[in-house]
Amino acid sequence: MKIAVITGASSGMGREFAVQVSKLYRNLDEIWVVARRTERLEELKKKLTVPVRIFDGDLGRDYIYERIEKSLDQKQAKIRLLVNAAGYGKMGFTEKLDSLDLCGMIQLNCIALTKMTHLCLPYMERGARVVQVASAAAFAPQPGFAVYAASKSYVYSFSRALRMELKKHGISVTAVCPGPVDTEFFDRAGSLPGKGKEGLLAEEASVVRLALLDAVWRKPVSVYGSTMKLCRIGAKILPDGILAWAMKKLNQV
Template sequence: MDFNTSTALITGSSGGIGEEFAIQLAQRGAHLVLVARRGDKLAKLRDTLTVKHPGIVVDVITADLAVPGSGAELEGKVRELGRSIDVLVNNAGVGLHGKFVLQTPEANAAQIQLNCGTLVDLTARFLPAMKERRHGVVINVASTAAFQPTPGMAVYGATKAFVLSFTEALWQECRGTGITVLALCPGATETEFFDRTGEEFLTDGRQTSQQVVDTALAALDKSSPTVVSGLRNVILASGYRVTPRKLMLAVSERLLKSN
């Protein structure tokens, strides 16, 4: 897929998978709108990318997308910049680790808002213009956690199941419109995600952000709504089809326990 001179909005782009999307899309000649809470890291990434790729424009928007109404505010800032979004990468997300009963209602509400609410909101705000132009890309970052319940990260897994279902439905609705929709399902990846949970788990077989983004960009040229990154993750994600639900819950809980 040709990204040259297109404009990509990437949420959660101050590190990890979002940062890697920015790096790889910049290499392909895309202009960027980088969004995250950490403005200092975004500014550093912008400076690095514009030095390496002087032909692109990189805008930085600092925003907390876990706050209700943040999608509308972000859309307004993009409009003020005069940017038309061709590629939307809904990457921002958070996961709480531990038993649900020990988590606060406020933290889980913020998790649902970020992982689901704002993702849907941003898609709703930028997709119609793509449809009018009959050209665009929407990549929603789900997870292999989307394929089965995840005791120990109950709300996180449920939010990613929502993202997967929403994105696959959107893929079907957008067929024949010139818009490419993809649900990206990474497994455990070497990012700050695990640092933020304050726990060590899923330490074996982690992929790099580069491997995940390589998989996503390669999948855009194929006619599939979903891609799972990594053969091991493909096998694990497909296990739900043949594993009894009760056994699957026990295995999933064991995998997510802290080391």
């Protein structure tokens, strides 16, 4: 059975990945979706023409990985595409944020993504794709969003190294690094820091379309929009001091 596995599929970009993958991938037998909100996943299932298998559960707990692994074995599944989109951020100064939130970001954005990737790799063959949703926040340290940005730097670095490791198996890995995207993300993260940032908000459909295209072309990194592309170049060439000053200005901290 050929499948795609998508985490964070109950809303935002994860959900949009499921919608677009169901149209783009012709030979999938099922799409497996992972998130906590069952009713949202049920709604998605009704919308898609490809059969959807729901794994409703918390990626911070072991049972969800056990359920997925058991099903992978039972169905003798071949994963054509893994999208790790589950993630969250919480804005604010580290000293002011709750420790549960700080560690929760690392738990979901880094540990859960690593566990899902490690769990799925044995079920992937030549030609399979891994799409890791990182963020443009990965490019430079972000005062006022410090742990989130650090967690996404992990995803960015892990994805690019994993890509090199998997090259010999013909499996490609793409790190998706969008700037702000108009999703429920900000309900949990808090408002966008800085005036006029709303103008930077990208549409989830456009970000996901480019990400899937870049994955098809086996690109290592997918960056949507010229502003974020410039940010990536700036982070590579600017001296640390200037970069830190620019980030402080940008985040108005």
